[in-house]
Amino acid sequence: MVIDRLRQALDEVIADVVVPLATCVDRDGQFPTKAIDALGAAGVLGVTVPTAAGGGGRGLEDAVDIVERLAEVCGSTAMVVMMHFAAVPVIAAHGSREVLAQIAAGRHLTTLAFSEAGSRSHFWAPLGTAVAAGQDVTMSARKSWVTSAGQADSYVWSSRPLAAEGPMTLWLAPSGTAGLSVAGPFDGLGLRGNGSRPVRAEAARLPRSAMLGADGTGLDLAMTLILPWFLVLNAAFSVGLAEATVREAVGHLTGARLEHLDQMLADQPGIRGDIGRMRMRTDTAHALLADTLTALTTSRADQMLRLLEAKAVAAEAAIEVTDLAMKTCGGSAFRKELGIERRFRDARAARVMAPTTDQLTDFVARVCLGMPLLDGGS
Structure with missing residues (x-):
């Protein structure tokens, strides 16, 4: 279970921020920015980052406890945190040390960008491309549902391989990358504040160092x-x-x-x-x-x-x-x-x-x- 100090901090954020905002997050389709910022400041967003990178070093069991407790009071906030936690392990293993340190400090929200308009729920078959451009690559894709779109600081992004065999390659794409844009609103039945919107990449330029792991191993x-x-x-x-x-x-x-x-x-x-x-x-x-x-x-x-x-x-x-x-x-x-x-x-x-x-x-x-x-x- 979550360590006592963090549990106390989580309890306080839930009571003071998440619960009071839950109704308007749902009613207005409002991204829970204040709740996410408070969870970051309380150490929750960095709890699964390895201690060597400044994080809490906690595992999946603690993340389960956090997501379950958030879901009891605000589904949208829980989903944002869930997607963040799901993205952290691959960043910890293959991503930028600087980004990982920012996550550990609670100042960086990340998420997954897998599903695409063309392959829909078949996340394992991206249609988006990565093309060599000197020391960089250019990305083109139509991501259909990205939680925290336009709100997260980075996306764990899937594409077809750059050159290798294999079904896909993963990248860590800063959300502010030129050529990345949120392509539409989200006015959904439920989880109305989780910001799950389309994101497009139109010749979005990334350094090759943004690749997570080897080409084709995504x-x-x-x-x-x-x-x-x-x-x-x-x-x-x-x-x-x-x-x-x-x-x-x-x-x-x-x-x-x-x-x-x-x-x-x-x-x-x-x-x-x-x-x-x-x-x-x-x-x-x-x-x-x-x-x-x-x-x-x-x-x-x-x-x-x-x-x-x-x-x-x-x-x-x-x-x-x-x-x-x-x-x-x-x-x-x-x-x-x-x-x-x-x-x-x-x-x-x-x-x-x-x-x-x-x-x-x-x-x-x-x-x-x-x-x-x-x-x-x-």
Whole structure:
């Protein structure tokens, strides 16, 4: 779990900044700048950076705890932090020491820029190009969904290889690079403040030193350094949403009464059944998330299977839990002040974030059948 000092600082930021801003972040589609700045100042953004680079040196388990707790109060803030944490490992392994030091100090927000308009949720098949230009390269691409677009300080960017064989190459692209532009607004159903917008590269010039790892090895880096963090933290995001929804629903159903019967709403058997199902679905997802962490830390033989299952199971659990809460709490759940309808909307995002639930379900089947995860038909 998060060390005591950081936990106290996180608690203070959540109470003083994240919670008070959550409603307007959602209502106005406002990027949670104040919350992210406060989390940076509190040491949260740098907690997973190695201690040798000035960071907290903490691992995936602590990042899970942070994302889960943020998701309980503001899905947009949690998603921004989740994408930042997912990008940090590859920067720590292959990126600029200067950028890593800035992340460690809480003064640099990063994110992933993988999905493209042409290949959509097939993140492993970028269409964007990198072309040699002397000591530099020029990038051209249409990224379709980039969390924190225009707000992050850098993007972990995927392209076709510069010259080598392989499906893709990764780059660390400063967001202020000439030729990079945010190509549209975001007015979404949920996660309205996470700034997930298209980003275009039009002859954007980067030095070759911006390459992360070797040319053509981007998919390997993504699978080993990025995807495990992305999948597990996405599961934590969904579990946090589900946990908060159960808490909100229980509070409402034990506080509201049927006065003509002198009963709580929770005294109705049908309602109790729904609460029971919500609790069991949340606990199932949480247990799988915990087991996935164990599988990873012990290099268990089924760690890949657990990784692929975690995001899909948690995403579907959050959708079911928030749907049941909307039904069980009735008309009160449709009002903004209860908080359930916001979580109902936010929970839908994880299902369609690449790799989607459908893709992950197919990947799980491929593992069971002894088939490769990716082939020409994927």
